[in-house]
Amino acid sequence: MIRKTRLFTPGPTPLLPAAQFAMAAADIHHRTPEFRAMFQKVLAQLKVFVGTKNDVLLLSSSGTGAMEASVSNLTSPGDRVLVLSAGKFGERWVGLAKAFGCEVDVVSAPYGQTFDLEAVRAALKPEHRVVFLQATETSTAVRHDVEGIAKLVRETEALLVVDGITGLGTTHFDVDGWGIDVLIGGSQKAVMIPPGLSYLSVSDKAWAAMETSKNPRYYFDLRKERKNAAKGESAYTPAVALIAGLGAALDYIAGQAGGDLEKGRIALVDNAQVNAAATRAGLVALGFTLFAPTAPAAAATAVAVPEGMNSGDVVKALKTRFALVTANGQGEMQGKIFRVAHLGFFDYLDTVALLGAMEHIAKDTLGLPVEYGQAVAAAQRVYADAVNSGQ
Amino acid sequence: MIRKTRLFTPGPTPLLPAAQFAMAAADIHHRTPEFRAMFQKVLAQLKVFVGTKNDVLLLSSSGTGAMEASVSNLTSPGDRVLVLSAGKFGERWVGLAKAFGCEVDVVSAPYGQTFDLEAVRAALKPEHRVVFLQATETSTAVRHDVEGIAKLVRETEALLVVDGITGLGTTHFDVDGWGIDVLIGGSQKAVMIPPGLSYLSVSDKAWAAMETSKNPRYYFDLRKERKNAAKGESAYTPAVALIAGLGAALDYIAGQAGGDLEKGRIALVDNAQVNAAATRAGLVALGFTLFAPTAPAAAATAVAVPEGMNSGDVVKALKTRFALVTANGQGEMQGKIFRVAHLGFFDYLDTVALLGAMEHIAKDTLGLPVEYGQAVAAAQRVYADAVNSGQ
Numbered sequence: 001m002i003r004k005t006r007l008f009t010p011g012p013t014p015l016l017p018a019a020q021f022a023m024a025a026a027d028i029h030h031r032t033p034e035f036r037a038m039f040q041k042v043l044a045q046l047k048v049f050v051g052t053k054n055d056v057l058l059l060s061s062s063g064t065g066a067m068e069a070s071v072s073n074l075t076s077p078g079d080r081v082l083v084l085s086a087g088k089f090g091e092r093w094v095g096l097a098k099a100f101g102c103e104v105d106v107v108s109a110p111y112g113q114t115f116d117l118e119a120v121r122a123a124l125k126p127e128h129r130v131v132f133l134q135a136t137e138t139s140t141a142v143r144h145d146v147e148g149i150a151k152l153v154r155e156t157e158a159l160l161v162v163d164g165i166t167g168l169g170t171t172h173f174d175v176d177g178w179g180i181d182v183l184i185g186g187s188q189k190a191v192m193i194p195p196g197l198s199y200l201s202v203s204d205k206a207w208a209a210m211e212t213s214k215n216p217r218y219y220f221d222l223r224k225e226r227k228n229a230a231k232g233e234s235a236y237t238p239a240v241a242l243i244a245g246l247g248a249a250l251d252y253i254a255g256q257a258g259g260d261l262e263k264g265r266i267a268l269v270d271n272a273q274v275n276a277a278a279t280r281a282g283l284v285a286l287g288f289t290l291f292a293p294t295a296p297a298a299a300a301t302a303v304a305v306p307e308g309m310n311s312g313d314v315v316k317a318l319k320t321r322f323a324l325v326t327a328n329g330q331g332e333m334q335g336k337i338f339r340v341a342h343l344g345f346f347d348y349l350d351t352v353a354l355l356g357a358m359e360h361i362a363k364d365t366l367g368l369p370v371e372y373g374q375a376v377a378a379a380q381r382v383y384a385d386a387v388n389s390g391q
Numbered sequence: 392m393i394r395k396t397r398l399f400t401p402g403p404t405p406l407l408p409a410a411q412f413a414m415a416a417a418d419i420h421h422r423t424p425e426f427r428a429m430f431q432k433v434l435a436q437l438k439v440f441v442g443t444k445n446d447v448l449l450l451s452s453s454g455t456g457a458m459e460a461s462v463s464n465l466t467s468p469g470d471r472v473l474v475l476s477a478g479k480f481g482e483r484w485v486g487l488a489k490a491f492g493c494e495v496d497v498v499s500a501p502y503g504q505t506f507d508l509e510a511v512r513a514a515l516k517p518e519h520r521v522v523f524l525q526a527t528e529t530s531t532a533v534r535h536d537v538e539g540i541a542k543l544v545r546e547t548e549a550l551l552v553v554d555g556i557t558g559l560g561t562t563h564f565d566v567d568g569w570g571i572d573v574l575i576g577g578s579q580k581a582v583m584i585p586p587g588l589s590y591l592s593v594s595d596k597a598w599a600a601m602e603t604s605k606n607p608r609y610y611f612d613l614r615k616e617r618k619n620a621a622k623g624e625s626a627y628t629p630a631v632a633l634i635a636g637l638g639a640a641l642d643y644i645a646g647q648a649g650g651d652l653e654k655g656r657i658a659l660v661d662n663a664q665v666n667a668a669a670t671r672a673g674l675v676a677l678g679f680t681l682f683a684p685t686a687p688a689a690a691a692t693a694v695a696v697p698e699g700m701n702s703g704d705v706v707k708a709l710k711t712r713f714a715l716v717t718a719n720g721q722g723e724m725q726g727k728i729f730r731v732a733h734l735g736f737f738d739y740l741d742t743v744a745l746l747g748a749m750e751h752i753a754k755d756t757l758g759l760p761v762e763y764g765q766a767v768a769a770a771q772r773v774y775a776d777a778v779n780s781g782q
Binding site: 006256270271324345352353357371373376 | 392393394395397415647658659661662665713714715736737738739740741743744747748750751762763764765767768771772774775
């Protein structure tokens with residue numbers, strides 16, 4: 001039987017065909033007027049997609065490269081910083097800040113949960129030069145309250161750096177209104193292209209802070225990137241095909257709203273939120289437990305398998321039987337949870353297909369008491385309600 | 392909300408990505424060793440895919456071109472032929488045979504039904520030079536009993552020409568054992584590439600008959616194609632990219648069975664049959680009536696909407712709400728039936744997605760009493776039974 005490969009991982013996400021075609025056609029040199037025109041167009045589109053008046057830069061690196069750039073450009077060895085950590089990517093901020101010699105204070109939340117704002121307020125010290133956090137913690141599929149946290153950080157002198165790698169395109173940000181100094185995105189997420197690019201918005205306050213920071217940086221020197229971007233170029237050889245693909249994807253997102261990229265971005269977030277809500281309803285109907293019940297992300301859904309069962313069996317069976325690729329839990333969550341994504345190029349019928357497959361796996365692999373159609377039906381009710389309410 | 396375009400039409404069918412990439416890469420001239428090697432490989436693959444020791448030729452035309460070739464190469468003006476007609480494509484045989492001056496006898500079956508073998512036996516006359524029929528009548532989604540009809544034709548001197556355009560890859564043929572003199576296929580069907588190519592197997596008896604037929608032909612002169620094919624070339628400029636895509640698709644079909652194209656062809660037929668059976672169960676569960684209950688094709692399923700409703704509304708709503716493209720009935724069946732396809736690059740989760748969408752349409756557009764999940768559940772039971780029985 002034919003089994004079409006279906007990626008349901010929270011990065012890489014399914015590729016947009018129009019972006020694939022643009023990548024295949026990207027046979028141009030990067031020091032030419034053709035490239036400069038394309039690069040400037042994509043940078044302008046990214047400003048709208050991020051939703052900011054700040055500069056937005058594009059780096060040929062994974063999202064971690066932009067995270068490193070935020071640390072190396074904004075801190076000096078010995079600086080005290082605050083990391084809000086509730087999962088593997090929160091821990092990455094800690095690792096990065098320590099690698100660049102920072103004194104790191106941490107506000108933690110257990111896996112599957114988000115931060116207590118009072119704990120954040122209590123932890124914030126006048127000495128903190130930067131506060132780092134995720135908008136959504138991909139490893140646990142939790143959404144953090146960036147707006148609430150930004151409000152607390154704004155009462156201090158600290159810079160606010162937000163990893164929005166899976167948050168952008170799945171949750172709304174008011175970058176300038178909330179005072180997010182750096183907001184980071186990645187290409188293999190909501191923007192529907194393969195890994196290899198990261199992008200980040202940088203506020204005036206962040207640009208000013210860079211002048212005094214003493215950490216070494218070269219490839220990720222944001223001031224150099226900014227200078228080159230003004231001329232329509234990147235500092236070093238850029239991933240040209242990915243940039244062409246990104247432009248095509250942003251065109252597609254705008255095209256979903258009659259050419260208006262801002263509205264298209266909002267529609268993309270709504271799309272992820274409806275699919276996430278439908279998926280949650282379907283998986284709960286099958287007997288799984290939401291891993292992040294209080295603050296579920298729209299980027300991905302993490303569910304725990306019933307006690308005594310192994311989430312790896314679900315991931316493996318979905319792959320073997322249906323060529324459907326999901327993600328196991330990471331680190332200590334491995335075997336306990338599995339994750340399915342909604343960010344980027346997913347539609348409602350993908351959700352229906354996923355849940356149809358999950359019903360077979362829940363029944364045959366886990367031996368749960370499944371009545372065929374029950375997960376799909378739960379998702380259908382959520383979808384119908386969303387449609388009726390005008391989404 | 393994102394809506395991915397999903398073709399569920401019985402041609403064109405969804406494109407295989409590997410074939411798309413091969414088409415994009417097909418930047419070669421057609422009078423070169425590179426092309427000749429590719430062409431000969433594809434012709435050899437087609438013999439296995441058709442399942443015959445006969446020659447198989449490839450024409451740069453739609454399937455109707457190969458139908459015309461069968462008429463123009465095998466008949467002379469004034470020849471008496473028998474057409475078995477039960478739909479739009481049966482009628483096309485009548486039109487073609489008349490266009491080339493044949494005296495046409497017809498055995499008809501009403502739309503949605505297949506032929507009474509006794510009626511075929513009674514109609515067959517010693518003067519009939521050729522018998523023309525469809526393996527599956529795409530306009531009504533009916534499968535005809537090619538084996539039974541071939542048995543009757545073998546008792547006469549007539550040639551047997553079968554339009555297998557949607558039959559190949561959805562039903563089993565024993566071309567040589569049954570004595571099918573010409574069996575015709577098209578590219579935009581089970582072989583997962585765009586329209587533009589047809590192919591046909593030609594028996595020794597058919598080659599002999601061509602020597603005496605007096606109808607004019609040039610582009611579709613099969614003897615010329617055969618002579619060129621022996622050298623690895625086509626008589627006229629071939630659709631090079633489509634041939635490259637066809638080779639990639641046949642590689643994929645073989646790859647589904649460990650590289651064995653014959654087994655891959657059987658698996659492809661099984662795939663269509665399971666998806667067709669699951670779809671029939673799902674649509675019947677929703678209250679639709681099978682249009683061809685006695686001889687349903689695996690290529691496509693045709694269902695009638697309840698009395699007083701318009702099938703065009705279903706087709707339109709599926710397109711508008713879910714970007715899901717299905718086919719209305721043709722001719723006098725327009726508005727009464729709609730058709731969804733299973734031939735080629737479809738998998739079970741496509742069927743689940745289709746039925747999930749159909750539940751919303753049946754409820755919202757037609758006002759049928761739908762319980763969410765019921766069509767999906769009916770399909771899931773069929774699929775689970777097929778898996779358990781080893782398909």
